[in-house]
Amino acid sequence: MNRRSQPNWSRRDLLSGAAFTLIPPAAPSQAPWWRRTLRWGQTNISEEDPLHYDIDWWRAHWRRTRVQGVIVNAGGIVAYYPSRHPLHYRARFLGERDLYGELTRAAHRDGLAVLARMDSNRASEEFYRAHPDWFAHDAEGRPYRAGEHYIACIDGPYYEEYLPAILREIIAWEKPEGFTDNSWSGLERDQICYCRSSRERFRRETGEDLPRRKDWDDPVWRAWFDWSMKRRLEIWDLNNRTTRQAGGPDCLWVGMLSGDLIGQGRRLRDVKAILERSEIILLDDQGRNDATGFQRNAELGKRLHGLAGWDKLMPESMATYQRAPTFRKASAAAAEARQWMYAGFAGGIQPWWHHVGAWQPDRRQFETAVPVFEWHAANEAWLVGRRPVASVGVVFSDRNTDYYGRDEAEERVARPYYGIIQALVRARIPYLPVHADHIDRDGRDLAALVLPNLAAMTVGQIEAVERYVARGGGLLATGETSLYNEWGEPRPDFGLARLLGVRFTGRRHGSLGEAESWTGSDHTYLRLHPETAGTVYGPRRAGPAPQKPRHSVLAGFEATDVIAFGGLLVEVEPAARSVVPLTFIPHFPAYPPEFSWMRTPHTTIPALVLQEESRVAYLAADVDRRFARDNLPDHGDLLANLIRWVARDRLPVEVRGPGLLDCHLYRQGDRLILHLVNLTSPGAWRAPAHEIVPVGPLEVRFRLPGGVAGVRARLLVSQSAVAVRREGEWAVASVPSVDGHEVLVLE
Ligand SMILES: [Zn+2]
Secondary structure (H helix, E strand, O other): OOOOOOOOOOHHHHHHOOOOOOOOOOOOOOOOHHHHOOOEEEEEOOOOHHHOOOHHHHHHHHHHOOOOEEEEEEEEOOEOOOOOOOOOOEOOOOOOOOHHHHHHHHHHHOOOEEEEEEEOOEEOHHHHHHOHHHEOEOOOOOEOEEOOEEEEOOOOHHHHHHHHHHHHHHHHHOOOOEEEEOOOOOOOOOOOOOOHHHHHHHHHHHOOOOOOOOOOOOHHHHHHHHHHHHHHHHHHHHHHHHHHHHHOOOOEEOOOEOOOOOHHHHOOOOHHHHHHHOOEOOEEOOOOOOOOOOHHHHHHHHHHHHHHOOOOEOEEEEEOEEOOOOEEEEEOOHHHHHHHHHHHHHOOOEEEEEEEOOOOOOOOHHHHHHHHHHHHHHHHHHOOOOEEEOOEEEEEOHHHHHHHOHHHHHHHHHHHHHHHHHHHHHOOOOEEEEEHHHHHHHHOOOOEEEEOOOOEOOHHHHHHHHHHHHOOOEEEEEOOOOOEOOOOOEOOOOOOHHHHOEEEEEEEEEOOOOOOOOOOOOOOEEEEOOOOHHHOOOOOOOOOOOOOOOOHHHOOOOOOOEEEOOOEEEEEEEOOOOEEEEEEEOOOOOOOHHHOOOOOOOOOOEEEEEEOOOOEEEEOEOHHHHHHHHOOHHHHHHHHHHHHHHOOOOOOEEEEOOOOEEEEEEEEOOEEEEEEEEOHHHHOOOOOOOOOOOEOOEEEEEEOOOOOOOOOEEEOOOOEEEOEEEEOOEEEEEEOOEOOEEEEEEO
């Protein structure tokens, strides 16, 4: 199933003497399906498909796209086999056909793994009428509904008895390798179920009555939130016990997750605990949105691998249909769909094409996956069995998302985090997402950590950061970092006050909102010190000449004394010996222009506080959040300068040349593997991408780690060898051109 294949070296390479053999690491031949199934396909069966499913054509398409596993709809919301359970709703046009069984047998004949797809969440009105107490109800006793379906309660017999019986029936009918389900976790955080099962279970396990409403400060609601997360883990484990008992130890139930930084907590899913306990991660995260771009796919792959482990596979459903806005029967723009796939490879994600319906009037979608999957099959050996290389860690935590972010997690948590990620992508600095509970483990090899508004921190997490800096690591903390405890309750001062060299005055300036420069109070700036305006091109004005050079974190801003801000600033008092290169300029009118002049051009309110000895930077102005919002290049440049400074310029790779490129570096044995994803064209337009314009040539410089000879390099997409020269500790190679993406292997 997992045939290894060598890339085809061209005849020209052989003649030039530049060819060399890349010997891929041995793939585990006896490994279970969840360790060796690298490419997946899914035809999500719609109700009419039993009438005309062309299985022969699909088998040929499986071969053409080199998939090793398929996802086949089995049961739950709709049954695609003649289930014996009378309330198990059969597909409208199923008749007596056994489409699930036919497809599973066909896939097995072709040597493919099969995951049976379930949708556990919802059932028909007929089912609800038969067992109303198995379904979720609100405080007034009304059933929760999704369209015309009813939402089953995860605390009752539907999940405890009925679904296990369905799983056993499917296994007995035609045994799949495992099960997947993206609607498995019941109601979301804003909906409390008051059915008898939930009431009794909550009282039994916590001694309390169910909370009447969501209230982040109510201890009972907090207990309900944690209990709800735990209950979903119990369901995960129950499903796995059921499928393993009935189908053998490798018959896994693997659910499904999205890679959304803040969305899983809202769905009451404890992502960290789930990733730790699952042998393979199925991701339902089918494309980008405008705000975060393709680079989000590499980021989420690395973030989730950091929690799950890098040995696990992480296939991701990738839409071949037009996803946002959704048109299930129209093809996605091929450039858009493929670029999402390439970005996923750079984050350690495996491809999985997804069509909705076995018949498609828009047949362009069938070509989308072909070249990508062919390339993946030819180069799979270099895409797994490797570890990321980075010197900068970006810290996140679910606790901060849930208890500090609360109902504003997008603004308070996601934007600062992605602002930092965008700055790193733009500066081509490889990074590693680091969970706040893993700072000791993951921080060992990192030159610097970034804490983007990591406001809610436990004492243990604060101590881990202190240990990290004591060992010589650099630190950039922004905004309200460590100003709250793990329940999202404010602390009187920063938990990291001593390390950051600041004391919280209790005051804040500006706001979290949209910058309303014309009418609002967000027409604010940051002043750079010392000022230089008198010395550069422009009209003269009386004032002192600069006495000393500026700090290196302000490199590139020589011709300005201010940069735009507009965000929220936490007022602090810096400790003695701190360096304050940026201060706050408060709001003044933007309109009418006659009144648009700085009322208070100078303050002593610090926007940035540096500790030179320890390389610790505290950015009191939430420039990271503003960068994610406004995309102002000054904000990205300032963040990149700060990150380079706290990391003492210890970066493992440098990429030179024009363009917007997402760079991800890996180590595999005695080689380095660098992904370059071309974001240049999509970066200048909005989704979907219509066309990818190649960039290059690029000069790539690797700081050679021990054990990597760094004498020869090969490009896996353009299939050519490239010359490597040495410059001290650097190995330097030139990449002529990058189309959608390129992968450079250095040995
Ligand atoms: Zn319930």
